[in-house]
Amino acid sequence: MSSGASNQNLARASQTSDHWGRYYTSSVISQSLIDNIEANKPRLVLELGSGSGSLCTAAAARWHDAQLVTVDVDRQAPNRLNAAHIGRQVRHTHFVHDVLDEALSDKIGLQLDSVDVAVCNPPYIRPRWRADFGKILEGAGLSGALTSLHDAGADLLFLAQNLRLLRRNGKLGLILPDGLVTAEKFCRVRRALLRQHLVEQVVQLPRNVFKGTEAQTYLVVLSKMGGETNQVTLRRMSLDGRLSEPVQVAQDAAEKRLDYTFHAQVCPAKRSGGGCRKMVVREALTDIVRGTVCSSDIAAFRVPVFHLGDFAAPSPENLVRIVPNYFALNESEAQRAATQVRLALPGDILLARVGRGLQDRLALVVYGPCVISDCVFALRPIDEHREKLYEFFDSDLGRSALASSAHGVAARFLSKTNLFDIQF
Ligand SMILES: C[S@@+](CC[C@H](N)C(=O)[O-])C[C@H]1O[C@@H](n2cnc3c(N)ncnc32)[C@H](O)[C@@H]1O
Structure with missing residues (x-):
């Protein structure tokens, strides 16, 4: 086990969570994320920022034979993990370490490009910029996608770190905040992701799924370098966990934004890249x-x-x-x-x-x-x-x-x- 960074590293904490961006995923959402990942008998499953382990618990329940690796900077996290349900998972290794260490793969004994499935609910905080971050973004093919590198929040950096560790065609299921999914300043990030990877689906979650915050969040599932994304499937989850009918969105419309509510009110012809009689x-x-x-x-x-x-x-x-x-x-x-x-x-x-x-x-x-x-x-x-x-x-x-x-x-x-x- 290794230890992580200090609170000094935070430039801006989220308004609704603590300094490590800790709020935990409910079992309904965790289950839905795992259910939406199509993966056949993964051998290695990773969770970065594992917290109390709700995502990896759901993963362990589905993929019994997988080796599970979890990482969190919070020294108390292992207690929560063990106290939680994953004690039965025999092949589980947990590391107390900073996920935003460029040399993370060495520190946790995993090769880059080796993980079959990664699940993640990153913290929504803005860590103070470090040179490591540029290397992490570059390693994931995302450094050119930001107008200013300082726009990179922990959500994007965790996403990049997951991409580096995943193998080709490995699956990433993660929970993302509104910014990366809809904000104009992340348009080029979305473009890079859609061009380099197969973004399989984006599910818009109900606003109050995380205690104490009304932040809009999304489940995103992608296949690393699984081919360019020509069409993305968008859905919305209702408060009782049911998924809406899908809307299919073409790549150029998806670059603009990836939320169901926006595209559901656009006419179908326009969504699929064609013309439309409606006006803007x-x-x-x-x-x-x-x-x-x-x-x-x-x-x-x-x-x-x-x-x-x-x-x-x-x-x-x-x-x-x-x-x-x-x-x-x-x-x-x-x-x-x-x-x-x-x-x-x-x-x-x-x-x-x-x-x-x-x-x-x-x-x-x-x-x-x-x-x-x-x-x-x-x-x-x-x-x-x-x-x-x-x-x-x-x-x-x-x-x-x-x-x-x-x-x-x-x-x-x-x-x-x-x-x-x-x-x-
Ligand atoms: C939003 S919580 C998610 C926890 C858990 N994955 C879940 O879904 O319930 C984010 C987690 O990331 C951890 N974290 C924050 N910054 C980190 C860092 N730099 N390195 C490792 N873990 C970090 C926090 O301690 C917290 O457990």
Whole structure:
């Protein structure tokens, strides 16, 4: 057994777990991950960041004859492992070591390219950058995929370390956070993974599967260098553990993002790389304005500023939610305000840019112009598309498209790019 790194190595811990990113996978999720890995009698099964051993326990129950190797930096982890259910597994070796050591394979006596199946729920923390990380990413063919190497969180580094240890056609089943699966800045990482490996499926998990966090997470199963991924199967898991019908997504659409909820609302022709009669929001607009008045300046601003709290709740009768007349500027006020800030104009559709319930906030500017805060987008539609676009954002489909396009856990936000790509 060897010992690991200290807490000093952490640049940023997750907001919802402790400094080692410790929160443990439930048996339902562990079982589902193992069930989704197609592997015939693996001889060597690995779990990096094994914690209390719920993934390797499920693996051991399925692959009785496999040799099991687990690694965790937490010195208490072996106690939890032994106390847990895996004591019966005779061919099990555990190491207390830092998974992010470039020389991990030597330290745990495994050759690179040797593991048949790896399972992993990595910590979602950002460790302070070390030279080792560059080598780990390079060894996994991922170093060129990041705009800045410092974007690499422990999730990506654990993924890379698993890829280095897996043999060709070896299977990796892991749990990933929202960032790697949907964020624009990881688009090239997804592209590299899809081109180098066979990404078999991605299952979007219910938001509250990990205690104490609402983080969106996913099960991902891939086959190392199992051929380029032309199509990925996406599913969603419901709270009772059942899987939805699959949607198949072509490689270029999958590079953009890999979440079920986003692609399920895209028309099938577009998902499979073909054309589609639906429009994207970008095509329906002549302009989009993001407000510039920040919330702390609203009270002192000379004229009323439309902010998040000013959106009316959806009306049961589906009445159009109009920005109250109170926010409308007269001509001279508008002229003065326009020298300082960009204005929303009559005909604009307002959406919230941030906030947990952003999908429920919608309004139409009828009287105006008016000043909007920096938490609000004003969409300026081409006349013929205004009504359809408003109705779409007012529908369940539109709300779910906005919700699934937004990023972030505690503070949700919608980027222009993600908004533009929504189909209606
Ligand atoms: C999210 S928990 C997952 C635990 C377990 N695999 C599960 O699914 O329940 C992440 C685990 O990684 C461990 N860990 C964090 N940083 C590590 C590092 N640099 N090297 C090894 N283990 C680490 C933590 O101690 C924790 O047990």
